[in-house]
Amino acid sequence: MFELTSTPLDSAALxxxxxxxxxxxxVVFEGRVRNHHLGRPVTHLEYEAFDELALAEGAAIVAxxxxxxxxxxxxxVHRTGTLAIGEIAVWIGVASAHRAAAFAACxxxxxxxxxxxxxxxxxxxxxxxxxxxxxxxxxxxxxxxAEYYARQTALPEVGPEGQARLATARVLVVGVGGLGCPxxxxxxxxxxxxxxxxxxxxxxxxxxxRQILFTPADIGAPKALAAAARLRLHNPAIxxxxxxxxxxxxxxxxxVAGYDIVIDGTDNFxxxxxxxxxxxxxxxxxxxxxxxxxxxxxxxxxxxxxGCLHCLWPGRPSAELDAAGNCAGGPVxxxxxxxxxxxxxxxxxxxxxxxxxxxxxxxxxxxxxxGSTLAIERIAQPACPxxxxxxxxxxxxxxxxxxxxxxxxxxxALGPVRTVALLETGEIPPSVSANVETVPAGDLxxxxxxxxxxxxxxxxxxxxxxxxxxxxLRAEGLTTVYARAR
Amino acid sequence: xxxxxxxxHVRFFAVLREQAGCSSLExxxxxxxxxxxxxxxxxxHPLTFPATLLRVSVNERYVTMTTxxxxxxxxxxxxxxxxx
Numbered sequence: 001m002f003e004l005t006s007t008p009l010d011s012a013a014l015x016x017x018x019x020x021x022x023x024x025x026x027v028v029f030e031g032r033v034r035n036h037h038l039g040r041p042v043t044h045l046e047y048e049a050f051d052e053l054a055l056a057e058g059a060a061i062v063a064x065x066x067x068x069x070x071x072x073x074x075x076x077v078h079r080t081g082t083l084a085i086g087e088i089a090v091w092i093g094v095a096s097a098h099r100a101a102a103f104a105a106c107x108x109x110x111x112x113x114x115x116x117x118x119x120x121x122x123x124x125x126x127x128x129x130x131x132x133x134x135x136x137x138x139x140x141x142x143x144x145x146a147e148y149y150a151r152q153t154a155l156p157e158v159g160p161e162g163q164a165r166l167a168t169a170r171v172l173v174v175g176v177g178g179l180g181c182p183x184x185x186x187x188x189x190x191x192x193x194x195x196x197x198x199x200x201x202x203x204x205x206x207x208x209x210r211q212i213l214f215t216p217a218d219i220g221a222p223k224a225l226a227a228a229a230r231l232r233l234h235n236p237a238i239x240x241x242x243x244x245x246x247x248x249x250x251x252x253x254x255x256v257a258g259y260d261i262v263i264d265g266t267d268n269f270x271x272x273x274x275x276x277x278x279x280x281x282x283x284x285x286x287x288x289x290x291x292x293x294x295x296x297x298x299x300x301x302x303x304x305x306x307g308c309l310h311c312l313w314p315g316r317p318s319a320e321l322d323a324a325g326n327c328a329g330g331p332v333x334x335x336x337x338x339x340x341x342x343x344x345x346x347x348x349x350x351x352x353x354x355x356x357x358x359x360x361x362x363x364x365x366x367x368x369x370x371g372s373t374l375a376i377e378r379i380a381q382p383a384c385p386x387x388x389x390x391x392x393x394x395x396x397x398x399x400x401x402x403x404x405x406x407x408x409x410x411x412x413a414l415g416p417v418r419t420v421a422l423l424e425t426g427e428i429p430p431s432v433s434a435n436v437e438t439v440p441a442g443d444l445x446x447x448x449x450x451x452x453x454x455x456x457x458x459x460x461x462x463x464x465x466x467x468x469x470x471x472x473l474r475a476e477g478l479t480t481v482y483a484r485a486r
Numbered sequence: 487x488x489x490x491x492x493x494x495h496v497r498f499f500a501v502l503r504e505q506a507g508c509s510s511l512e513x514x515x516x517x518x519x520x521x522x523x524x525x526x527x528x529x530x531h532p533l534t535f536p537a538t539l540l541r542v543s544v545n546e547r548y549v550t551m552t553t554x555x556x557x558x559x560x561x562x563x564x565x566x567x568x569x570x
Contacts, residue, residue: 031570047569050499050562052546078569090570110570118543118562119569120500132501134566135535 001074002058004049006081009088018075023095027102029110031090033083037133043124047080047089050118054078057117065094065108068221068229069101076109078119089121100217108229115232145237149191162353163191169352170194172259174247174275176223177201178210178337179265179289179344185213186345188231188238192352195231196241198255199223210334247271249448252278261351263344264288269318270476276301276309277444280386287347289340294333294369296340299378300347300360306380307361308387310472317475336368385468386442404470406457406484414457414482420450421486422460422469441465444472451478459486491516492557494523501565506531520544520561521551539566 011030018026033045062074073095083089092109096102124130146153153163169192173180176199184195203211203218203226213230214223224242231240245251247266256262256278264275264286272288279286283303290297301308313321343364350357358364358375365374382388406414422441423429429438439446441460450456451473458466463485470483491514498506506527517523520542527533541564542551548564555561 048500048503050497050543050564053543053548053562056546057548114567114570116548116567117569118499118564118567120565121568122500132565133568135501135568 001076002055002062003077004051004054004058004080005077006079009077009079009091011088011091014075014077014091014093018073018093018095020073020095022097023073023102025094025096025099025102027094027099027106029090029092029106030088031110033085033087033089035085037123040123041126042085043126044085045083045089046122046124046130047078047083048120048122049078049080053118058113061109061112061117064112064225065105068108068226069096069105069217070220071098072096072101072105074105074109076113078113078117080119100215104215104217111233112229115236148235148237152190157355158353165354166191166349166352167193169261170196170259171261171263171348171352172196172198172255173263173265174198174255174271175265175267176211176213176227177207177265177267178291178332178334179341180263181211181213181227182338182341183263183265183344183348184227184231185234186342187348188235188240190345190349191235191238192349194239194241194259196243196255196259197224197227197231198243198245198247199227200244200246210332210337212338247275249274249445249452252445253282253449256282256284259284261285261287261348263348265341265344269313269321273309273318273476274445274448277386277442277448279303280308281440281443281445285351287344287351289344291332291336291340293331294336294367296336296366296368298340298343298347298364298366300351300358302360305360306384306387307378308380308384310386311378311381311384312363314381314384315471315475333368336366339366339368383464383468385465385472386444388465404474404481404483405463405467406482408484411457411482411484414455417455417457417482418450418453419457419459420447422458422466424460424465427461441469444469447473447481448476448478451481455480455482457482457484459484461486492555492559494555495558495560496523496527497560497562499562499565501535502533502563505533505535515555518554519552520549520555520563523555523561524551524563535565540564 035042062076065074066072076092078090092106094102094106121133122130149163152158153160171187171192173184176197201223203214203221203223205219213227218226222244224244228240228242252274262279262284286301288299347357362375362377419436421436421438423438424441458470460466466483470481473481494515495512497510503509517526524537543562544559
């Protein structure tokens with residue numbers, strides 16, 4: 001519960017409201033008016049609130065703390081008006097079964113409240129001067145920020161210009177697990193201006209040995225939310241957004257569109273392909289990592305560069321790859337995800353800074369059992385349905401048993417059906433009838449969206465690329481995708 | 487910018503209230519976004535607080551400075567907060 005009041009806070013009365021027979025822990029934080037600030041004496045404070053929004057935000061902050069720490073009961077009251085030295089400005093009490101949740105929830109409420117509650121305070125000094133805290137615009141945040149990044153900006157590859165570039169950068173981290181935790185932590189520390197975390201999961205005890213943003217107090221909390229709160233503590237100067245959702249075909253395009261670079265820290269091929277294809281369609285670099293026991297691999301996929309994720313696994317359905325890899329839920333040596341996640345952060349920072357990095361056509365393999373590393377060039381498949389070149393020698397268009405490739409008779413028999421003309425880069429759109437949509441040949445994300453709504457016929461000039469794409473989508477379970485030449 | 491104007495309700499708090507010299511005003515504006523509205527207000531009132539340090543709420547919800555405005559919206563520009 002969250003309240004605003006203009007009358008003095010009575011700690012004992014508030015405590016009495018929190019007593020619960022099931023609560024073995026009670027943590028109270030009192031924010032009090034002190035007699036100095038930034039080396040200047042203070043005589044009293046004046047608090048002003050935007051009541052309507054403060055009540056809504058305060059309630060949201062309390063609700064979020066209770067969701068992050070299941071079983072915690074929060075009471076928070078904030079004062080407004082004129083307060084003398086020693087008076088309580090904010091009172092936060094948390095009752096819970098055990099101490100960890102009570103301490104953590106209390107900390108979360110005060111930190112989030114200072115970040116987003118629309119309340120302002122004016123400091124009055126003995127000489128009669130007064131000023132709104134945090135609102136003096138002269139050279140205030142710059143010095144603290146500069147010192148935070150001092151050891152990094154001292155690098156000639158970064159410098160103040162690079163640091164400014166990082167401050168305006170936006171990075172999407174999909175999967176906040178063993179890879180996403182260290183990747184996001186280093187990006188936050190480096191000062192990437194906006195980080196967004198996507199994960200539908202909740203924190204489990206068996207995550208903690210490798211998912212370094214979380215502690216036992218976070219068990220049961222939504223991963224994206226808990227990680228965002230932890231990253232804001234690490235670097236209060238950046239913006240961190242939490243999306244408590246799976247990355248899926250319906251949100252892929254919108255999520256990727258808002259960011260400069262995407263980090264894939266997920267653990268299944270279905271999602272990996274979705275992320276990869278959405279990045280390629282939107283022209284965003286993708287920094288991807290995967291692990292297996294003591295080994296990991298890193299791939300950086302640049303937009304438009306041949307040798308994509310589909311080239312690595314030509315024609316292999318994601319379910320088959322997941323079964324073979326057994327990544328999700330499998331045994332894993334924690335330092336491997338830590339190392340690969342940090343490598344993802346490193347490549348992301350270098351891409352943002354424009355620092356020459358590794359050869360992005362290569363897959364980098366790391367083995368922490370024997371300490372070896374290996375770089376292997378990814379072979380671009382000329383007939384790859386996603387990154388292959390049009391007109392390159394691919395498989396012949398042959399009838400196949402799946403029924404994916406339509407003859408003229410079969411097409412006619414299908415009746416009215418949604419048709420998509422695939423466009424190669426630079427290809428002039430064919431003159432097609434009004435009910436035919438054109439989609440860039442590499443935009444698998446859009447094709448998935450369309451295929452999910454019902455039968456879909458893909459066309460291309462030769463029929464080769466449309467056939468390959470139809471097979472690929474069918475392998476994902478979209479079984480009413482067909483192909484033909486136009 | 488559309489030439490149609492819409493009636494907007496603006497409230498000021500803290501440093502902005504003092505700079506504007508009032509706690510609220512109503513105006514007919516063609517500003518399509520809060521960013522444009524703040525620039526328009528700065529032309530008429532001594533609001534020296536930099537727009538880059540402001541957040542904004544419309545109808546008691548935080549939005550971005552580029553969220554489209556509609557007739558009847560209640561707009562509040564939020565200087566850096568200092569609760570606690």
